[in-house]
Amino acid sequence: MSSKMILDLFGMTFFYIVVGLTFMGLGRKITARLQRRVGPPWYQSFLDVFKCFSKTSISHNYIMDLGLIMALAGLIATAYFMPVAKGWTPAGSSSIVVILYLMTIGYLGMAMGVSASGNPNATIGISRALALMFGYEIPFAMIILAMISVLGSSSLSDIAMSQAGGIQNWNIIRFPLGFLAAEIAFQAMIGEKPYDHMIAPAEIASGPMVELGGKFLGIAFLLHAVQLFVETGLMVNLFLGGASTWYEFVGKQFVVYFTSMVINTVFARYRIEQGIKHLWVWAGSFAAIQLVLTRYFDIFSR
Amino acid sequence: MTQEQYLLLSLVAGPVVMGLLSLLIPSKRAQWWIFFLTVFAAGATAYTLKGSHVGVQFALPYFWLLPSKISFGIQPLGFFFVLITLAATMMFALFSLGFNDRKHATRVAPLWAMLVGASNGIFLARDWFTFFIVWETMSWTSLLIIGHGKKRSFNAGVFYYVLSLAGTFLMLLAMWVLYKNTNTFDINLTVTHLANAENHAYVITVITLFTIAFMAKSAIFPFQIWPALAHAEAPDDFSPYLSGVMIKYGFYGLLLVVVPVLTGNPGAKISGVPVSLYILGWISLITAILGTVVAIFTNDMKRLMAWSTVANVGYIGTALATGSPLGYAAALFHTANHMIFKGAIFASLASVKFRTGEREMHRLGGLAYRMPVTFFTFLLGIIAAAGIPPLSGFNSKWMIFQALFQKKLVLQATGLFFASTGAFLYLFRALHTVFLGQLPRRLRTVREAPLPMSLAMILMMIAMLGVGMFPGVMTLPISRVMAAMGIGSIDVTASVINGATSSINTVLIGSVFGIAIFFVLVLYLIGGRTYRLRDDMDNYSAGEDPREWGVFEAQYHYGYKFYQAIEPLFRWVPQTQPEELYRTFNRALHRFGSFIDGLWRPAGSLGWSIVFGIVFMILFGVVL
Amino acid sequence: MDEIYITNLEKERESMFEGLLNYFRKRSMWMLYYCTGCGAIELPPTMTSRFDMERFGIGPMATPRQADLLLITGYLSQKTLKRVIRSYEQMQEPKYLVGFGSCPINGGIYWDAYPVINHLEMYVPVDMTIAGCMPRPQAVLDGFQRLMDYIQQGKADGWRRYKENYEWYKRNQDELFARTEPVLKGWKDPFAHMPSLEEVMAEEERRKGGAR
Structure with missing residues (x-):
């Protein structure tokens, strides 16, 4: 590992956090505008995070500290494997299975940290989040499998690069049903309505975040920011043709996030088993049809 | 006989003789010490035999009626299994030494020593007759160990034994058919005979008989039920061995017979996979999904992990059934990894039971604060089991997926994604319910496991991390074994695995993760002051103090019916008890x-x- | 009521970043509203489209651990005070407490009711009060902006006063709680015979010391 790479990694970490926090601020602004409010300034999330880190915090035991550190580190490490522009990744490799499984170390860390706080609300939130993961991972995996079976490569950079040369090559055109399924799954992935069972402030007191205060809450905010970067980036690389420059990448990410925020604003929440059923029935069947058509009938692929 | 031949023979006969001799000793502790030393001696013997190709053949005196001589020999695949199982057994033996103190000691040490000998015999046997003898020795010794003098456990053992026996009869039948046709019991000759046989229906019949026998041993559907009973009821320190080592005999058998035969004589193919393997793949997938779903709703922690073993057996079977070198390598690699991580998980559960005497998960909780070594062993074990980098389980799971991508078996891969996502559910459930959450007051005096147990668990953690960061430790020998068997090889180095559709560098993943941790640690340290709460009940509860309502730590722990919300979604799965x-x-x-x-x-x-x-x-x- | 302690503001400026941090604190206030009385009904209009308090960075939060601002929206009875104190103590510093409406100030229209507390500031430090019965959203927003000024100037230091004068507050609280003790003492701690955490820790320390 060269020193240039380490510098890249540090620089990119700030980039992820800045992009993610800006998106969060803009997301609140979008919601506010849709509700005919002025809304907070776009940099509100930065203020929130700085304030959180300036407060005192409580931790119940060493596992809580460890879990949250592991959570943010896991997601940042995942982001290092995300191709940004022209298939370039800070870590120099982008196997999609690595991304999908490395992401879960973030979720595991978060789950572990908040479970260690000993609050049943937190654990109920985690049990919902894991159950929901059962719902969205399967459709998402099916779409990725469809792409791999066409392309013969499970590297995300290769998938992004294969869509170069105009909008007609984008996977959103080539895998329309797959995109629909992925969009539904994506909504559940970032935990926006109608799949915000995990947070559900009115039911389980914001679920996993119930015992987090001060810098732990700040870390949870950063976690969400990096998660937004990774998951919107996944959508951009899988469906929206990747990007040739970093600002094009961020622009496309914002389009994905904007769509999801609009959906978030107009929907209410499902019950947890309804949510999973909905994901399996709709996202699952779209993805399954796409997979079978692509793999066995060679339709939609080229 | 040369010295090497004696050493080879001592690998099998040594533990059996030591086991029989230690039966004469009245002291339980002495028996366990003898077992421990025997296992280490066997490990050392195996290590000195590395690289040798010695064989030994002799007729048993006074048994002139027997149709064949006894013969053992070192062959690449078998010896690879001998080495990894003995390495795992050494850790389990060290663990058992601590576990069997004055209060918990059982009388299974002599039997276990004999079982270790029989286990080596299975991997070293060179003819079917010898194979059958050691296979049966393995069966009845394990039956008696699972029984260990308790009625309930013995019933579980009998159930396991009956299923195993059903398979053994089929295996005997297959051996008899082979003997009829070739007039020899030699394993290599019969496999070559099958690989070159003209009549494909005959080959498939014999292979099916063997496969069913091995499926029964490895708990593949429809034999998936016995682990839940046997693993759960076996002595706690024996469960790691049962789940780590013993369930793999079936895969050794499949790799010994079925894979070479189908490499030479593939017959009709679906998606580039021989039909019989394709069917085995789907059966394994059903095993994986069934094991996962049942595990999610199981409340007994040992039984939960037994179902998880069933699921992992399903992964191995699915990988094996891709019929490609990458798939075989993935199956072997996952076999080795599962040996360690499931061993570690069962070992940490054994130390929980050792200290608390509880097996129902919801009666536990918060033990991580009192037993850190046990907790970290369990944590690393479940990270490996869930296939999260940078631990060992990820590498083999990644290879399994690559093998499926290579053959474009997308439906199987979807099923496997389902199973491995489900794995997060039940693994986290166990982590939370046993180790996190609220610590009940009656468990406040629990202490960390004794030194030998902790030491064994630390060794297992090092093994998981080491194989996770440097998979070459396992993949390079596996590649050599496969080349020697003539079933292809894989493209690996110490830290890089090249799959069919992409490659990973585990050291890179590990160091990138390390840098991310460093970054977050800095962030954590510049944040505001942290106060550590002494009272776990000082928790958000809408302003109320739960204690005023008679709700204490044990009741404030969310553990029972953890996934109740999604239970209705799984009514279609036969929740067979x-x-x-x-x-x-x-x-x-x-x-x-x-x-x-x-x-x-x-x-x-x-x-x-x-x-x-x-x-x-x-x-x-x-x-x- | 004997005396009220006031801390020396000059002493508090220990950090050179305090001004900057105060800026973040005032621009991002997360509130936890304690809906005991009628005041909470004024908050939805303050939050939603008409008045939109989110433009100042003020938003609702679910638990005291996350919140900076505790709103006591209405009258407090002697029994609910215990919950308020528990919530306030669970909040992370710096934290602010706002008495909302006239009831927390002087009891309001319930001033002569037997269970109602007339002076909130005797039991927990109040950083600001918003008078009115109930205060309209305009008044609420005005109050919050005043609080933001106080935070910037470092005047909203109730959490420090609470720490420094804890004995005084505790004494007042205990006096009150003595009156709310249940007459029928029913329940018994089923684990009373088990050692407490402190005893276990002490035992462990002792054992470690012995081993060393």
């Missing part, structure tokens, strides 16, 4: 017995059953 099936079987047998007895009362109640049994056996023989 193993005991129920066992009882049904028992009742049916009783009814059948009474029916036979009732045929003609005057002959007495037992007589007719015996007569019927003998007649049935004669008829069976005639038909054959």
Whole structure:
């Protein structure tokens, strides 16, 4: 590992956090505008995070500290494997299975940290989040499998690069049903309505975040920011043709996030088993049809 | 005989003899020490034999009736299994040494020593006759160990034994057919004979008989029920061995017979996979999904992990059934990894049970604060089991997926994604319910596991991390073994695995993760002051103090029916309780017995059953 | 009521970043509203489209651990005070407490009711009060902006006063709680015979010391 790479990694970490926090601020602004409010300034999330880190915090035991550190580190490490522009990744490799499984170390860390706080609300939130993961991972995996079976490569950079040369090559055109399924799954992935069972402030007191205060809450905010970067980036690389420059990448990410925020604003929440059923029935069947058509009938692929 | 031949023979006979001798010693502790030393001696012997190709053959004196000589020999695949199983067994032996203190000691040490000898025998046997003898030795010693003098455990053991015996009969039949056709018991010769046989139906029949026998041993569907009983009821320190080592004999058998035969004689193919392997792949996938879903809703922690073993067996089977070098390598690699991580998980659960005496998860909680080493062993174990980098399980799971991508078996891969996502659910459930959350007051005095147990668990953690960061430790020998067997090889180095559709560098993943941790640690340290709460009940509870309502730590712990919200979604899965099936079987047998007895009362109640049994056996023989 | 302690503001400026941090604190206030009385009904209009308090960075939060601002929206009875104190103590510093409406100030229209507390500031430090019965959203927003000024100037230091004068507050609280003790003492701690956490820790320390 060269020193240039380490510098890249540090620089990119700030980039992820800045992009993610800006998106969060803009997301609140979008919601506010849709509700005919002025809304907070776009940099509100930065203020929130700085304030959180300036407060005192409580931790119940060493596992809580460890879990949250592991959570943010896991997601940042995942982001290092995300191709940004022209298939370039800070870590120099982008196997999609690595991304999908490395992401879960973030979720595991978060789950572990908040479970260690000993609050049943937190654990109920985690049990919902894991159950929901059962719902969205399967459709998402099916779409990725469809792409791999066409392309013969499970590297995300290769998938992004294969869509170069105009909008007609984008996977959103080539895998329309797959995109629909992925969009539904994506909504559940970032935990926006109608799949915000995990947070559900009115039911389980914001679920996993119930015992987090001060810098732990700040870390949870950063976690969400990096998660937004990774998951919107996944959508951009899988469906929206990747990007040739970093600002094009961020622009496309914002389009994905904007769509999801609009959906978030107009929907209410499902019950947890309804949510999973909905994901399996709709996202699952779209993805399954796409997979079978692509793999066995060679339709939609080229 | 040369010195090497003696050493080889001592790998099998040594532990058996030591086991028999230690039966004479009255002290339990002394028996365990002898077991521990025997296992280490066997490990050292195996290590000195590395790289050798020695074989030994002799006729058993006084057994002139036997049709064949006894023969053992070192072959690449078998010896690879000997080395990894002995390495794992050494850790388990160290663990058992700590576990069997004055209060918990059982009398299974001599039997276990004999089992270790039989296990080596299985991997070293060179003819079917020897294979059968050591296979049966393995079966009955493990039956007695699982029983360990308790009625409930013995029933579980009998269930396991009956299933295993059913498979063994089929294996015997296959051996007999092979002997009829080739007039030899030699494993290599018979496999070559099958690989070159003209009549494909004959090959498939023999292979199916073997496969069913090995499926019964490895708990592949429809034999998936016995682990839940046997693993759960076995002595706690034996469960790691049962789940880590013993469940892999079936895969050794499949790799020994089925894979070489189908490499030479593939027959019809679906998606580039021989049909019989394709079917095995789907059966394994069903095993993986069934094991996962049942595990999610299981409350007994040992039983939960037993179902998880069933699921992992399903992964290995699915990988094996891709019929490609990458798939075989993935299966072997996952076999080795599962040995360690499931061993570590069962070991940490054993130390929980050692200190608390509880097996129902919801009665525990918060033990991580009192037993850190046990907790970290369990944590790393579940990270590996869930296939999260940078631990060992990820590398083999990644290879399994690559093998499926290579053959474009997308439906199987979807099923495997389902199973491995489900794995997060049950693994986290166990982590939370046993180790996190609230620590009940009656468990506040619990202490960390004793030194030998902790040491064994630390060794297992190092093994998981080491194989996770440097998979070459395992993949390079696996590649050599496969090349020696003539079933292809894989493209690996110490830290890089090149799959079919992409490659990973585990050291890179590990160091990138390290840098991310460093970054977050800095962030954590510049944040505001942290106060550590001494009272776990000082928790958000809408302003109320739960204690004023008679709610204490034990009740404030969310553990029972963890996934109740999604239970309705899984009504379609047969949530078979193993005991129920066992009882049904028992009742049916009783009814059948009474029916036979009732045929003609005057002959007495037992007589007719015996007569019927003998007649049935004669008829069976005639038909054959 | 004997005396009220006031801390020396000059002493508090220990950090050179305090001004900057105060800026973040005032621009991002997360509130936890304690809906005991009628005041909470004024908050939805303040939050939603008409008045939109989110433009100042003020938003609702679910638990005291996350919140900076505790709103006592209405009258407090002697029994609910215990919950308020528990919530306030669970909040992370710096934290602010706002008495909302006239009831927390002087009891309001319930001033002569037997269970109602007339002076909230005797039991927990109040950083600001918003008078009115109930205060309209305009008044609420005005109050919050005043609080933001106080935070910037470092005047909203109730959490420090609470720490420094804890004995005084505790004494007042205990006096009150003595009156709310249940007459029928029913329940018994089923684990009373088990050692407490402190005893276990002490035992462990002792054992470690012995080993060393």
